[in-house]
Amino acid sequence: MQPFLIKPAYHAAIWGGQRMREALGMTVPFEKTGECWAVSAHPAGVGEVASGPMAGKKLDELFREHPEVLGGGGEFPILAKILDASDVLSVQVHPDDEYAARVEHTLGKREAWLIIDAPPGAELILGVKPGTDRETFRRAIEENRLEAYLLRRKVAPGDVLMIPPGTVHAIGRGILLYEIQQASDVVYRVYDWGRLENGKPRELHVDKALDVIDFDARPPEAAGVVLDEAGCQRRVAIAGEAFALEVLEISGRYRREGDSFFAFTCLGGEGHLVSGEERLLLEAGDSVFIPAGAGVWGLEGHLWGALVYLPDRAGLRAELMAKGASSEELGKVCGLEGGA
Template identity: 45%
Template sequence: MVPLKLKPAFKDYIWGGNRLVQLFGMESPYDKTAEAWVLSCHPDGENVIQNGTFAGRTLSDVLQNEGKAWLGTHGSAFSFFPVLIKLIDAKDNLSVQVHPSDDYALQNENQYGKTEAWYILDCDDDAEIIYGVNRDLTKEQFRAAIENNTLLDCVNRVKVKPGDLFFIASGTLHAICKGILLAEVQQNSNVTYRVYDYGRLQNGKPRELHIEKALDVTNLCAIDCSGKPLGKPETKDGNTETLLTQCDLFTVHRLNVAQQATVTADETSFVSLVAIDGNGVLTHGDTVLTLYKGESIFLPAGLGDVEILGNVSLLVTTV
């Protein structure tokens, strides 16, 4: 069992930019890169392993062969690989959208629903997101707002800054708006119901909307949000760790390594490490892997301790 360096899958959606290439040095094949899927077993964008005896194979293929032990006792309780982690560069606004719950998605889409968390890495000064509705709406009012083009009057627009964390439960209407670079940890699902797309055209046509399904799943009660990570920064051995978010689906910390740190993959869960700033090197036995900004390493459950040297900030995700 060794740590696995993952090659991301890229997406060139119409709203993407070039910061993942320029700021993260990622090797995207596209002019505009909207998303890099840095931990993915999803058939829409599989990660390929870059090191060791598994080099060239997809992570999902290897996990299938190695059995559920590599997912850990928590991870193996899910019937599919549980999470998908992306870096997202929104040069333009994403559509206003909503994701279904597990119950609805498993019944209607044969996938998990999607609860997601956004960690803001970088953004323009005036950048904002759309998060939930700002008043209680009936289904009829929601439908009318979509049809009359007044939906944006009924949503919360929340200013964001680097370090903010937004937890988006399934059913919450949301959009990442222009000028935001973020990391997203989400359930392993690609089910999105698009509600409003600013009247944009792609190849001369509007993109499809999914209004009926959105009416089924959207939470139409007014909600608030703060953008505060769940925990306070805690310093230990010169390194700083912050609990960003935690739910029954995933737990995400930010770990700032000043010089040296140990990360442990115990029997309960695999560990995903995604470098979001700085540069480091990870060592486990004979395996030595770089952890440059944008790089992603998967530690199988039960791997034990790995050592990280360098000055690097990591998103550490477990289930």
């Protein structure tokens, strides 16, 4: 099967806006567009094939009927989004696989963020202050004092951060980001800034959140390893057990192959995905799926974006070492040595 473009699913949100249109030139369907599910077979927002002979087919149907495009059987394991935080998101946390399977009968949710655009001084909430424990956290929620216990981190365009399960987090106002995550929609909200939706506060999930919060979680930035390859500056930022994330800056012709499927989302510029005789135009906001076993494929033009896939971590480590990456540099690839 040839690579194909994807028609995404969109979601409105109380915190959404028009940043995808303003910054990326995307056509968005809602006044407060919060999320573009750019690459998704999740039932809450299934994408469609948007090019080639299977155009119009839902991704979940395609993957069930043609499991070979994923490299085997099973559900499509990841979900890629673009998020517009025109207002701050709720303070929330996600469970790991064990808790999610036992309580929610689904996958847990580990995720990573690539900052596309952010105003000067933009901040995320990522973790809680040292010394905060379960009871202190609960009392702070009950007494509406939680903000005093949250750790804030300044971010800028190009930053990549891993958000392991159990990490208290929130995306700050004005940030536009790309998110790659496990294919799960489990969110435990603990604080929502006193907002009302349709005249009512949104539901909180304090007890479940307290079950899963890691009060010591303070994830570092995934600085990654930067490789200057033919036609591309390739930044390998994350290589965890659930997904790998690379940031590609294309200036010419770049060629790639591998055993995994790949999904690339263009976040700026313009170019083409090339595979055999296939040439697919890519503009900001477009995503393309490259099936497992597609052989050599390439990106051409002047564009940048996020590439995600399922990594062979041992093989990737060997590749990076062969290309001159030091042990210190390898340590900056989140998850490469295990645990992410």
